[in-house]
Amino acid sequence: MPNFTNKFFDEGxxxxxxxxxxGAYGKVYRALDTTSPSTHPVHYAVKCLVRPKPGSRQxxxxxxxFNLHNMVCxxxxxxxxxxxxxxxxxxxVILDLCxxxxxxxxxxxxxxxxxxxxxxKKSFIELLDAIHWCHEKGVFHRxxxxxNVLCSEDxxxxxxxxxxxxxxxxVSRDFGCGSSYYMSPECIGKEVRMQMYSTRHxxxxxxxxxxxxxxxxxxxxxxxxxxxxxxxxx
Numbered sequence: 031m032p033n034f035t036n037k038f039f040d041e042g043x044x045x046x047x048x049x050x051x052x053g054a055y056g057k058v059y060r061a062l063d064t065t066s067p068s069t070h071p072v073h074y075a076v077k078c079l080v081r082p083k084p085g086s087r088q089x090x091x092x093x094x095x096f097n098l099h100n101m102v103c104x105x106x107x108x109x110x111x112x113x114x115x116x117x118x119x120x121x122x123v124i125l126d127l128c129x130x131x132x133x134x135x136x137x138x139x140x141x142x143x144x145x146x147x148x149x150x151k152k153s154f155i156e157l158l159d160a161i162h163w164c165h166e167k168g169v170f171h172r173x174x175x176x177x178n179v180l181c182s183e184d185x186x187x188x189x190x191x192x193x194x195x196x197x198x199x200x201v202s203r204d205f206g207c208g209s210s211y212y213m214s215p216e217c218i219g220k221e222v223r224m225q226m227y228s229t230r231h232x233x234x235x236x237x238x239x240x241x242x243x244x245x246x247x248x249x250x251x252x253x254x255x256x257x258x259x260x261x262x263x264x
Contacts, residue, residue, distance in 0.1 A: 045064055
């Protein structure tokens with residue numbers, strides 16, 4: 031993927047500034063809305079993705095992500111998806127800019143929550159509210175982890191992001207879906223012999239692990255299986 035710094039898109043309305051991050055599927059930039067007043071400039075986070083071949087499986091996955099995210103983003107603790115712009119070979123997703131970074135950085139590097147139980151309680155309740163809203167709308171995230179939660183600089187406000195693995199299925203046969211530290215035993219599926227598992231309850235399991243992260247600054251285990259010594263001890 032090319033460097034989009036100082037490039038414009040959407041007929042010149044948005045200017046991509048500095049790169050905020052990158053991943054397997056694209057890059058994220060801070061962007062300026064050039065129609066906003068110079069005295070009060072409006073900035074967004076823009077996810078830049080390669081446009082998949084129309085009708086391909088990846089195209090279906092991308093459309094599903096945008097649609098499900100749109101269904102739930104009216105909640106104040108979920109990142110708003112403002113617009114999706116398809117331009118040439120690329121897709122630009124315009125999102126809220128959260129200047130505090132992600133919850134992983136807040137926990138591990140900035141240690142925002144260390145010894146601050148009241149702050150943990152306040153912030154975690156916001157994340158609970160976001161997931162409850164998603165579930166009430168029939169959307170199950172399936173990849174709840176600190177890297178997919180954005181926060182304010184002081185850690186007092188959290189916002190759920192990244193609906194790439196989300197689904198409307200209440201039960202799933204997609205075992206191993208998500209990130210290892212946060213998967214429920216049922217989702218891992220190696221020791222719990224089930225033909226399918228509850229996506230709702232797996233989300234709740236992930237929330238519990240995140241709460242441990244916020245309180246202790248550590249992961250309780252790597253995999254929720256008895257082959258993991260820490261989980262076996264638990």
